């Protein structure tokens with residue numbers, strides 16, 4: 001069932017049971033999204049001189065034993081997804097493996113605990129900023145494995161959460177970083193998905209940074225107690241930034257001095273710098289009265305346009321280099337609800353989805 005939001009809609013899918021059966025079910029429901037992603041993946045491989053799809057699959061497969069050891073159930077979901085979509089598993093796995101983040105790309109995140117919010121609730125909030133064509137690649141998914149708490153999230157192709165919150169009150173949001181120490185290892189999507197099976201903050205933080213990872217997002221992990229962590233990872237190390245002030249803002253560059261030497265090229269992070277400072281300044285004004293409207297306002301900001309917090313495609317750039325806010329999501333961890341605005345938050349409305 002699609003929810004219409006001023007002409008825009010995000011598909012909703014759900015699946016439960018064994019991990020393999022979840023994969024099959026989501027694969028069938030999101031086959032069109034998977035096939036479109038596959039077509040683009042092939043085209044991107046074709047653009048790389050000297051690379052073939054077989055080489056990419058073989059390279060990706062090197063990390064599969066590590067991924068299986070870290071989170072075998074997610075591999076089972078992917079095996080089911082391959083069968084549900086009719087795609088080859090090796091291809092599904094290769095497509096999940098880490099894609100480099102383009103120059104200037106990336107998202108904006110804010111998390112805040114109950115001390116600063118109007119209704120004494122904990123919020124984790126996120127703008128998803130990627131190539132505009134990804135607008136039709138995401139859907140709202142409710143995934144309830146037989147052996148996990150279950151979560152609601154916004155997932156690429158129905159299976160790969162970019163943000164989510166589980167029934168134990170753990171949320172995973174966050175943004176992309178560009179570390180200079182990437183290596184063969186567990187793909188960065190695996191920790192994201194595994195955090196969403198955590199029943200408490202200890203497991204969530206542990207799983208957000210597996211030592212055998214090949215890359216890392218900045219994984220923002222929060223719990224219902226208002227514990228707020230920004231896990232700034234590279235492939236080989238991390239720093240755990242804590243929301244000492246009761247809130248936290250993050251964009252796409254390393255904030256911890258410990259991590260500065262892992263920044264691949266700070267010259268490409270100007271949008272990130274502007275969005276970080278701007279979001280911090282705007283959000284501070286609302287402390288004590290933070291509610292859904294706060295996020296709508298901050299996430300719709302256009303200073304630095306088009307590479308602003310609310311990002312719009314820059315017509316001067318080619319399709320692959322453009323960035324757009326394809327959705328905005330606010331998790332209320334206390335009341336276990338997810339508010340999602342499809343498309344740019346300056347235009348759309350947030351719609352409530354219960355866990």
Ligand SMILES: [Zn+2]
Pocket residue numbers: 300302310311312344345346347
């Ligand atoms: Zn806008």
